[in-house]
Amino acid sequence: MYDKNLLQSNGDSKNCEIPIGRYFVSDRIPIFGDALEMWIFTTFATSKTVNIMPRKKKPFSKDTKFAELLTDDRRLLQLLPRFGIGLGFGDRNVDQVCQMNQVNTDLFLMICEIYSDNNYKPGQNELQHIDMGDLLSYLKASHQYYLDERFPHIEEHLQRIIKACGQKYGPMLSHFYDEYKQEVMRHIKYYEEEVVFPYIEALLNGKRTDSYKIDEFEHNHTNIQDTLDDMMNILLKYLPGDILPKERIEISYDIMELSDDLNRHSIIEERILIPNVESLENTQP
Numbered sequence: 001m002y003d004k005n006l007l008q009s010n011g012d013s014k015n016c017e018i019p020i021g022r023y024f025v026s027d028r029i030p031i032f033g034d035a036l037e038m039w040i041f042t043t044f045a046t047s048k049t050v051n052i053m054p055r056k057k058k059p060f061s062k063d064t065k066f067a068e069l070l071t072d073d074r075r076l077l078q079l080l081p082r083f084g085i086g087l088g089f090g091d092r093n094v095d096q097v098c099q100m101n102q103v104n105t106d107l108f109l110m111i112c113e114i115y116s117d118n119n120y121k122p123g124q125n126e127l128q129h130i131d132m133g134d135l136l137s138y139l140k141a142s143h144q145y146y147l148d149e150r151f152p153h154i155e156e157h158l159q160r161i162i163k164a165c166g167q168k169y170g171p172m173l174s175h176f177y178d179e180y181k182q183e184v185m186r187h188i189k190y191y192e193e194e195v196v197f198p199y200i201e202a203l204l205n206g207k208r209t210d211s212y213k214i215d216e217f218e219h220n221h222t223n224i225q226d227t228l229d230d231m232m233n234i235l236l237k238y239l240p241g242d243i244l245p246k247e248r249i250e251i252s253y254d255i256m257e258l259s260d261d262l263n264r265h266s267i268i269e270e271r272i273l274i275p276n277v278e279s280l281e282n283t284q285p
């Protein structure tokens with residue numbers, strides 16, 4: 001959907017103004033007006049997946065050189081700290097590097113595929129080899145990375161833009177972001193980490209409960225990246241062109257990367273975590 005190179009072009013948006021009408025159209029997404037609402041709807045209603053990199057040619061395997069994996073798809077670099085994989089892997093292959101770092105190779109390869117192939121969906125056979133404890137550790141490390149590193153970084157850019165916007169647009173932008181941050185916290189901290197993951201951990205320890213089932217998570221799982229995309233469009237399209245244009249291009253890069261990452265994260269939860277927990281629920285007495 002996005003072509004980063006297009007962001008470099010210097011369109012004349014000096015006279016652009018946020019169409020201020022209604023402040024919110026729902027309790028979830030703050031909206032600045034009907035024109036923006038329609039634009040967001042037509043832009044995002046048909047495509048949820050942000051595809052930044054081209055699809056790779058062949059599936060990765062245990063024998064693939066680790067360095068080759070990263071040159072094939074540079075987004076895989078961001079997975080290394082979440083798995084605790086250090087640099088300096090030399091010419092080793094994927095399996096050797098995973099073993100050196102006590103990482104489950106099957107899980108690592110499966111997550112690499114989800115990042116690199118939009119159509120990848122692991123089969124039941126592959127899912128059986130996944131260690132749920134390792135998967136939960138990976139998901140928690142990803143949450144921590146988003147909350148401790150990516151969002152604060154975006155906030156730093158945003159604070160400077162809000163300040164430069166002054167009273168006309170600053171408070172609205174600030175309110176939009178605060179609402180979004182609360183939505184992220186509800187999704188990641190207060191639901192997944194305080195309800196869903198403890199439920200799965202209890203299940204893994206043989207403790208069953210009838211008060212909660214994973215299909216509740218399946219039905220309630222929302223896309224937290226969509227609002228982030230909305231925010232990028234406000235920054236690019238509706239703020240006057242002379243307000244910190246370079247900073248707005250920089251923050252847009254960051255938002256695109258984070259949005260894609262959050263999208264892949266949701267896919268991991270939906271295509272690996274949920275089916276495995278369903279199997280656990282069905283096999284335990």
Ligand SMILES: [Fe+2]
Nearest residue numbers: 139188192269
């Ligand atoms: Fe999550």
Ligand SMILES: [Fe+2]
Nearest residue numbers: 192221266269
């Ligand atoms: Fe999630």
